[in-house]
Amino acid sequence: MTDVRAFVTEHRADLLHDLDSWLRIPGISAQSAHHADVQRSAEWLAEAFRRTGFPTVEIWPTEGLPAVFAEWPAADDDAPVALVYGHHDVQPVDPIELWRTDPFDPTIDGDVLRARGASDDKGQLLFHLLGLRAHLAETGETSPAVTLKFLIEGEEESGSPNFEKLLSDRRARLDCDVVVITDTGMLAEDVPSAVTGMRGLVVGTVAFHGPDLDLHSGVFGGAVPNPATAIARLVAALHDEDGVVQVPDFYDDVRTLTETEQKLFAMVPFDEDAFLATSKSRALAGEGGYSTLERLGARPTAEVNGLGGGYQGDGGKTIVPSDAFAKLSFRLVADQNPSKIRAAVERFVGTHVPPGITHTIDWEGDGVAPCIVGIDTAAYGALSRAIGSAFDTEIVLPTREGGSGPEAAIQSALGAPLIFLGVGLPDDQIHAPNEKVTLSMLYKGAEATAHLWREIAALGRDGVRA
Numbered sequence: 001m002t003d004v005r006a007f008v009t010e011h012r013a014d015l016l017h018d019l020d021s022w023l024r025i026p027g028i029s030a031q032s033a034h035h036a037d038v039q040r041s042a043e044w045l046a047e048a049f050r051r052t053g054f055p056t057v058e059i060w061p062t063e064g065l066p067a068v069f070a071e072w073p074a075a076d077d078d079a080p081v082a083l084v085y086g087h088h089d090v091q092p093v094d095p096i097e098l099w100r101t102d103p104f105d106p107t108i109d110g111d112v113l114r115a116r117g118a119s120d121d122k123g124q125l126l127f128h129l130l131g132l133r134a135h136l137a138e139t140g141e142t143s144p145a146v147t148l149k150f151l152i153e154g155e156e157e158s159g160s161p162n163f164e165k166l167l168s169d170r171r172a173r174l175d176c177d178v179v180v181i182t183d184t185g186m187l188a189e190d191v192p193s194a195v196t197g198m199r200g201l202v203v204g205t206v207a208f209h210g211p212d213l214d215l216h217s218g219v220f221g222g223a224v225p226n227p228a229t230a231i232a233r234l235v236a237a238l239h240d241e242d243g244v245v246q247v248p249d250f251y252d253d254v255r256t257l258t259e260t261e262q263k264l265f266a267m268v269p270f271d272e273d274a275f276l277a278t279s280k281s282r283a284l285a286g287e288g289g290y291s292t293l294e295r296l297g298a299r300p301t302a303e304v305n306g307l308g309g310g311y312q313g314d315g316g317k318t319i320v321p322s323d324a325f326a327k328l329s330f331r332l333v334a335d336q337n338p339s340k341i342r343a344a345v346e347r348f349v350g351t352h353v354p355p356g357i358t359h360t361i362d363w364e365g366d367g368v369a370p371c372i373v374g375i376d377t378a379a380y381g382a383l384s385r386a387i388g389s390a391f392d393t394e395i396v397l398p399t400r401e402g403g404s405g406p407e408a409a410i411q412s413a414l415g416a417p418l419i420f421l422g423v424g425l426p427d428d429q430i431h432a433p434n435e436k437v438t439l440s441m442l443y444k445g446a447e448a449t450a451h452l453w454r455e456i457a458a459l460g461r462d463g464v465r466a
Contacts, residue, residue: 002137004389004450008130008443015130015442016108018048022122023106023115029065029089029158038154041088042066045125045152052129053136054150060170062162065089065154069173072132074147080456080464081147083176085410086125086183087156090117091431098433111439118437120430121183124422125152127442128182131449138450145457149176153406156183159365160406167413176416177464178379178456184401185424189441191269192391193399194383195420197297200332200370201404202341203305204363206234206349207325210356214310215320224320225356228309231324234352238302238328242288245302247348250341255334255372257298265293268397278427297400301331331404338367369408372400373418378466382455383419390447417465421448 027041028034042059049057049070056071068088093103093116101107106115113123128150135144151174153163167174184195208227215224240246257265270293272284286295295301309324311317330341346361353359374380375398384396401420411418423445429435456464 002134004134004138004447007134007137008446008450011130011133012439012443015126015446016113016439018129019113019118019123019126020106022048022126023117024104026093026104026116027089027154028092029155030092035065038065038089042068042154045088046070048126048129049150052132054148060166062155062166064158064162067151067153067163067166069152069170070148070150071173072144072148074145074457075141075143076145078461079146080178080459080461081149081176082178082180082453082456083149083151083174083414083416084128084180084182085151085153085407086121086128086181087153088122088125089154089157090122091120091157091435093433095433100434103433103435108439112436113439114434114436116435118435119185119424119428120435121156123437123442124182124424124445127423127445128449131446132453134446134450135453138454144453146453148453149174156405159368160409161365163406164409164413167409171413174414176414177461179410179414179416179418180452181405181407181410181418181420182422183405184420184422185426185428186422186441187268187397187399187426189425189438191397192387192393192395193268193397194380194387195401195422196375196380196398197334197372197400198370198407199297199300199400199402199404200336200338200368200408202330202332202338202345202363202367203328203365204342204345204361205325205327206231207323207360207362208234208309208353209323209358209360211320211322214322217318217320221318221320225354226320227324227357228321230352230354230357231307231309231326234349235304235307235326237352238304243286244288245300247302247341247344249344250300250302253335253337253340254300257294261298262294264398265291265298268293268399275426293399296402298333300333300336303329303331305329331402332367332370334370334372336370338369342367368404368406369412370404371407371411371418373411373420377417378459378463379417379419379456382459382464383421383452386448386451386455387421389451390444421445421452423448 306327310321
């Protein structure tokens with residue numbers, strides 16, 4: 001038998017070698033030119049599972065891009081079954097000129113590895129494979145203490161358009177007692193934490209159409225409606241002066257924070273100056289009456305992602321433009337329903353369309369439901385102990401992730417408790433130029449994984465669901 005930390009330390013080079021190889025595959029799911037690379041990424045991961053020792057490894061096709069499934073049964077048929085979820089596709093790299101290094105030529109500088117996908121999500125998936133090997137070395141067994149299943153999708157960065165169908169079609173193969181999400185992060189290197197919720201998401205583009213062609217502003221300006229002016233008024237009406245979203249019924253189903261939850265948020269160390277530095281911003285903003293962490297994890301938002309219309313070139317062009325648009329996104333929290341929010345936004349937009357303007361709203365899919373998990377479950381307790389063992393502390397703070405993913409769909413389809421084991425950091429610049437991962441966090445993630453399988457096995461199948 002081998003100590004977990006000693007094994008991880010001795011085999012760090014294995015993780016770095018694999019990560020360097022995988023990160024060189026530009027599996028950008030949002031760009032059709034890279035769809036063949038997403039297929040290559042799936043094939044690389046499948047081979048990595050086989051090299052680790054998984055007896056069952058399959059690439060599952062979808063109507064879009066492939067997912068990878070792997071399974072390794074425990075020797076004990078009554079052992080708990082754990083399913084690990086993540087994704088192998090990556091974000092586009094634009095704007096490429098802002099990268100300090102080639103995004104698909106991994107570069108190590110001290111404790112930092114920089115490349116697209118380093119943190120989101122390839123690094124976080126590979127620490128699981130090292131952690132599993134450490135777990136086997138610690139137990140001296142040839143099979144894990146729990147039956148392990150991995151479901152790694154290839155379209156998460158494109159909104160997971162085919163994932164719910166995949167969950168439905170493969171439901172029997174995915175049956176499990178607990179789901180481990182490994183696509184999140186921690187508050188800081190020295191603040192071990194675990195995500196307990198993910199916000200939902202609704203995204204759409206509002207288009208305003210005025211005259212059927214651009215008009216001379218001297219001849220027609222002031223006499224016909226201007227869609228650019230109208231869209232600007234719509235955007236301005238989204239919030240009041242306190243940052244409160246003005247869409248009627250928007251907050252109807254929002255779950256109010258309990259006193260205990262408020263105290264837990266208050267316990268989380270938060271450095272405003274560091275947050276502003278990470279965000280390259282100069283002031284905090286948002287809904288009044290809530291802390292920044294509460295706004296990020298427990299309150300819904302309305303954001304303007306893009307705004308345009310009319311002439312965009314150099315110099316002036318004096319016109320009344322024919323068209324204008326606003327790209328909007330709404331982050332949702334516990335108990336909010338994407339379809340209800342879409343309907344509320346449609347009503348809101350309809351009341352802000354002046355005479356002479358027509359409008360459309362193009363929604364991107366059906367939206368993503370929010371996800372929240374309890375901190376009083378046996379599974380969360382096992383996770384806390386595992387993270388504590390890796391970080392040499394008993395303090396593991398719960399937090400909520402401001403981003404969105406298919407976690408609620410997984411929760412609904414599989415009916416098993418969710419826990420989140422991720423080691424990304426707020427300054428990893430995921431989805432941005434110069435994405436990076438802190439290598440020491442990956443090593444801690446591998447340790448936590450090894451401890452987690454022992455902790456879950458000790459609970460038993462009935463206990464892990466309690």
